[in-house]
Amino acid sequence: MLFNSYSFIFGFLPTVVIGFYILGARRREWGLAWLTAASLLFYAWWRPINVLLIAPSILINYGLARALEKTGEARPAFARTILIAGIVFNLCFLGYFKYLNFAASAMNDAFGTGFVLTQLILPLGISFITFQKIAFLVDVQAGRVSRFSLADYGLFVLFFPQLIAGPIVHYREMMPQFRAAPCRYDPENVAVGISLFFFGLAKKVILADPMSPLVAPLYARAAAGGGQSMIDAWIAALGFTLQIYFDFSGYSDMALGLARFFGIKLPVNFNSPLQATSIIDFWLRWHVSLTRFLTAYIYNPMTLSLTRKRMAAGKPIFGGRNTSLPAFLSLLAMPTILTMLVSGLWHGAGYTYIVWGLLHGVLLCINHGWRLARPRIWPDTKRYNVRMAPVGFILTFLSVVAAMVMFRAPTLSATLMLWKGMIGVYGVTVPAAVFSQLGELAGWLSAVGVQPAWTSGSMLLTSTVRIGCLLVIALAMPNTLRILAAFEPALGVKPDRTPSRLVQVLTWVPDTAWAVGLAFVALAGMLSLGQLSEFLYWQF
Amino acid sequence: MASPNRFLRTWTMMLCVLAGLVVALNLLIDPYDVFGTPRIPGLSLMKPGPKNHALLAKTYQEARAHPVTVLIGSSSTHIGVDAAAPEWPEAMRPIYNYGIPGGAGVSTRLDTLREAIFNGAIENAVVFLDFQDFLAFSPPGDGMSEDDRRYHLLPDGKPNPYRRLQVADDMFLSLATMGSLTDSLKTVVFQRDPTLLNLAPDGSSNDADFRNAFLADGMHDLFAQKDDFELERAERLRRSIAEWQGALPNVDTVRAIVALTRANHVKLTLVITPHHADALEIYWRIGLWPRIEQLKTELAAVADQAGGDVALWDFLNYDQFNTEGVPAAGDRHTPTVWFWEPTHFKKHLGAVLIRRMFGRDAPQYGALLTVANVDAVNRRIRDRRRERVCGHDGPELLTALAVKIPDGCALP
Amino acid sequence: MTEQEYLAALSQILSDILGDDSIALTMDTVREDVGGWDSFSYINFIVAVEAEFGVKFRIADVESFPNVGAIVKAITAAPRR
Known part of the structure; x- marks a missing residue:
């Protein structure tokens, strides 16, 4: 199930959150069990077979972790062996699904061998889950994790807000939170969660997704061996960078917001990287x-x-x-x-x-x-x-x-x-429709080698305007972590000691103005669900 | 004052109010003409919205229009044939233009025709065919498309079980998406813009798109750009059909169209759509002309098998209309009379077509094809070409095109 | 050595690594407080500290030092080689 889908936003999410509040208010264990079950359903939604693949892997890892914990400091050499076995197991699991085909085709490329490629189903989010499991084993061996049950471990691995595209979390930062979370309706958590989630949704469906059809034909042309005019090549590069930027940024915000509904703070995953x-x-x-x-x-x-x-x-x-x-x-x-x-x-x-x-x-x-x-x-x-x-x-x-x-x-x-x-190897062209509107300037441009071409003028205009807007947002605006800093949107985030003017103006507080503003953002995001969507961080 | 509870209340209320407003606006403006909300002058009389949603808009429009005559075709029909033209005989009205812009193939023609016949008492069907559609096999579709799910019937004539869900989907998406909202707003804001595109309730479209392009770039650029595109397409088609021995692709679909109309007592007129000589020259010079002659022969056979019920008109010709010259590069003022560009004729020529096929005192134009006369017609067209292209009084073919492919008067 | 002397020595080591002469560590300093002190230079810092004081940290500890103070404490507590 995708976060940016009708079934998730209007069906799954409300059901899970309300069920969690009702069950969790009675007994914490019920609330957490409900959450684990919901996460399994979330994982199974796209392809039920995924559960059959991931469940044995969870059980084996749990068994290994238990063995590691028992062996402990008493027999370090044996513990080491178990740890290595666990890491190898997880890497093989990942390797089989994700890399076997690539390895075979690379061998074929390099040595002219004739391995037959088979189409394997890549279990969703397997890369994230694998890394998280390895980290857990290492942590257990190092004595950084103590006291864990199968239920704890299952929830840690499957927790749906970060299940398929991160952030990659550590057991030691998640479990204490699950043990301490209120497990009931808390208006502040819901307000912060809603704000983060819909900021993220808007980034994904309004800013990132519409970029995809603008750059896709440019990459297709390059893949077919066609040289690109300098302007088109830059649109391809900048356009995709911004697409993946807002895709990932939006996704990370949504994950933070979803976890917050359950009183959980995920670690920071994305912090205005283009400003680096x-x-x-x-x-x-x-x-x-x-x-x-x-x-x-x-x-x-x-x-x-x-x-x-x-x-x-x-x-x-x-x-x-x-x-x-x-x-x-x-x-x-x-x-x-x-x-x-x-x-x-x-x-x-x-x-x-x-x-x-x-x-x-x-x-x-x-x-x-x-x-x-x-x-x-x-x-x-x-x-x-x-x-x-x-x-x-x-x-x-x-x-x-x-x-x-x-x-x-x-x-x-x-x-x-x-x-x-x-770098201009294939020249610089401007759509003829634009070129003919330039008047005097057209003469100057053709003097420096700019050529008219039958490319779409409106496409160029749309791309440039979009890229311009997205660049301003990515480079000049404070991110959601800064805007919501006072409410610790992600683990360990604190307000700036000396916030900039812009941050001061944009600081989130649960007041009427923000409620109205976020209603607009949320509506815009939900209205944009019914459009072509490319979810980039899927298979990673 | 800041309080999370109050924040959540305000947020929820605001969200519901705003969502309600959006739905109400989309229902009132009806940007894709899906609901048939009465058009309000100054607000929603003109509808540019269906531009990229033609099949959606037209399928709902057609169901409400209850036409006696339906026009089936592609973008050239959509743009070039006016359903409200005075040339139509009274007995054929009301007429609905079900031409679908955007690369609709022969199978879409069969689908839309089946839908129109299902929807009401169609007496006449005029099906416009583009010769390019018969020079390549359509790629096999992977399952049913959204548009297939919208029709009342499946290709085998059985009721379509997916339609209900698709209609619900269409309603929802035209009421509650960002796309429909922006299209509604555009409809209202640009309502008085004289260059606004409009899809009339009878399925005909005004010329805004082509007219705007002409005003911006001039006719020469319109032709030149489309020539380049057509040249690329012709090369592709040549490669795809080069080794093919049997009957041309999609002729069977035309046979199915004939069968469908006969079974439902609909009078069928098949039309091989006119193209500007620029486009014809591309196919001639690239060596595809024998294939076009083969197409006419095969279609004549299909029409003949129907036993005289089906008229087959051929306007793919070298004649006084399609050899009109193109204004020179840089001339952004001189218009053309008959063609927007090589593959799209103007409504003037559309009117001539209507008069020729259904009216009186029409100019000598095109030919009614039969098995008996098709070879003679083919021969005559070759002669006409020799006169008009190879002779000195030939059309002013674009120099760019002449450079790209040699004259080829000796061919084929 | 006093706490202050340790801190001065650690500051010197880190300054060398980051090429930044203005660094003054305190017991409460965390990595995010020092511009450019990324995880990559952190490990170099740890090894340099190990070399300077002749101690050896456990890899698990290296990962979980909460602040500079914890490093100082680990140095004083560690057995000398």
């Missing part, structure tokens, strides 16, 4: 819970063990500005690129995703390298940061937009076509 002033900053704002997971469970253990090994061997380690090149390469560059490679693969089984991950890895390394080696022009870093922020912003923005092309283009060669188009 460096690639490092970008990854601290884009898909925050994934970055957090990858850092904690892949990057950190890898770097820690590599650094310790180097130190034991008496070689120089990471030392700030005095870091040697070999140390930088082996302790920072290599783990970073490997981690981002995993991130790329996690997003999708395909060459484009791999290269996308590698590219971001390289960009991160450049960012880290520059931090270490940059010339010290200004005496203190504060001034440097202020002066260089615009430059950093532009470089980051361009890198992110260019890399996003790879996320949408079906093949690497299509990506290359679009990149070439973006």
Whole structure:
């Protein structure tokens, strides 16, 4: 079931929320059991077979976690074995459904082998669920989780607001909340939940979805081997970046809002990433819970063990500005690129995703390298940061937009076509209808090589206006986390110490003005449900 | 004063009021003419809304129109044939134009005809056929489309069980979506705009779209753009039909149209739609003309099998109308008389068609095809082409086109 | 070493890593308070601290230090190698 569907908004959600309040007010366990059952139904809605796939995996994981807990500190070697077995099991589970076909076709590509590809059903949200389960096992082994029952574990894995597209949560931040949540009607939670949910819905169906038909033909043309005019190529790149931005941002807001109906605060997942002033900053704002997971469970253990090994061997380690090149390469560059490679693969089984991950890895390394080696022009870093922020912003923005092309283009060669188009290899054309309206300017334009073409003028106009509006919102507006900061919309969010003028004006309070405003937002969102919708974060 | 409870009350109330207003407005303005709300001058007399929802709008319109004659076709029928034209004989009125813009194929013609016959006492059906539809097989549809679900009957003639749900869906979506709201608002705001597109209750459309394009870009650009498009399409069709040996695609569907009208005692007139010589030249020069002649022969056979009940008119010809010259590039003022662009004729020519087929004192134009005369007609068209295109008094074909494909007078 | 001396030493290490000379850590500092102190540089910081003080943290602890104060406490509590 999609959040942006009639059946979810008018059927599932009200039923589940009201049932939860009624049952939870009697006994907390009933409320939570109801929530778990509803989550299972939510998961089964799209394809009931999914439940048959996910249920055994939950039981096996639970069994392993129990075994880990019992073995505990007494027999660390045995516990380690169980943990590794659990991780391997989960990765195989994910690998079978998500990567088997890709691996086979990659083998066929590379060695000319003839593996037959089979069409497998990808269980919904399997990537998110798998990572969450692995994190749980690691946490149990490390002694960070204690006291859990099958009911707890089931709810943690299946909790529907974050089930199919994140955020990736930790048991230790969720369970205490489930144990303490009021489990009954609480007007503040409902008001905050409604506000977050409908802000998110509006972002998804009003801002993100209409972008899809505007950029789809451009990517299709690139995939068919057609070169794009510079303007079209940029519309493709910017348009898709903004589409996925608002899709994901809207989705994250909806997840926060839905959890809040049950008194639960999910962690931050999306924090105005296009405003980032460096690639490092970008990854601290884009898909925050994934970055957090990858850092904690892949990057950190890898770097820690590599650094310790180097130190034991008496070689120089990471030392700030005095870091040697070999140390930088082996302790920072290599783990970073490997981690981002995993991130790329996690997003999708395909060459484009791999290269996308590698590219971001390289960009991160450049960012880290520059931090270490940059010339010290200004005496203190504060001034440097202020002066260089615009430059950093532009470089980051361009890198992110260019890399996003790879996320949408079906093949690497299509990506290359679009990149070439973006730098003007295939010339610059303007729709003839627009060209003929320009009068004097048309002469000037053709003097610099701009050509008229039979492309749609109204399409160009719609795309440009839309992209312009979305850019202003993404770059200049405070996000929902800031607007609702006083009510802790996501775990750990606090109001700014010195809020900007805009944030002060837009601060959410449960008053009449906001109620009326949000009624408009909610209506606009619900009226837009009956339109073509492309849900991007589905298969990840 | 801020209180979450009050916030929720205000929010809920506001939401209901606003939703009610939206539904009421959409019902009053009826932007797609689904409900048949009376058109209010100054508010909803003109309806531009159906532009991208033609099949939806027209299926509901037709059911309310109770026509005696139904016009079946594609966008060229939709734009070029006026159901209210004075040339129609009284006995054929009222007339409904069920032409569907947007790439409707031969099977859509059969579907819409079946629907019109189901809806009421149709006595005459005029079915316009575009030759391009017979040069490629239609891709197999995957299941029923939304539009298929809307018809009263299934293709096999049995009642359509999905219709109820589809109608409910149509009602809901035309009352409570952002798209219908914006279309309602546009309808009201631009009501007095003289360049506003309108779908009349009889299914005919005004010329606003083409007229606006002409005023903005001039006739030359309209032709040039469509020539490029048609050239691409012709290449595609040539590849798709190159190896094909048997009867042309979709001729069977025409046979089904004939059978349907005979079973329901409907007088059928089949029309091979006129195209500008620009379009014909593209197909000639690309080598598809023999296929077009084959089509005429096959259609004549289909009509003959009906035993004289079915008239088959052929206007795909080189004649005084479709060889009219196109104004030069940069000329944004000179209009054309008969054609908007290579594949869409104007209502002037539509009127000539009506007079020729159903009226009196019509100019010598087109031909009534039969098995007996089809070869002679085909031969005559070749001669006419030689005179008009290869001779010195040929039409001013677009230079751009002439550069793209050579003259080909020796072909085929 | 006093708490203050530890904090000064940690600040120095972090300044080197981030190339930012204005860093002054307190017991309550959390990572979000320091501009650019992302999770990637965090691990480098931890290893540098390990090297400086000759201690070894558990990976589980590394993940869950709530603030700088917790790191200082872990250093003082850890057995010297």
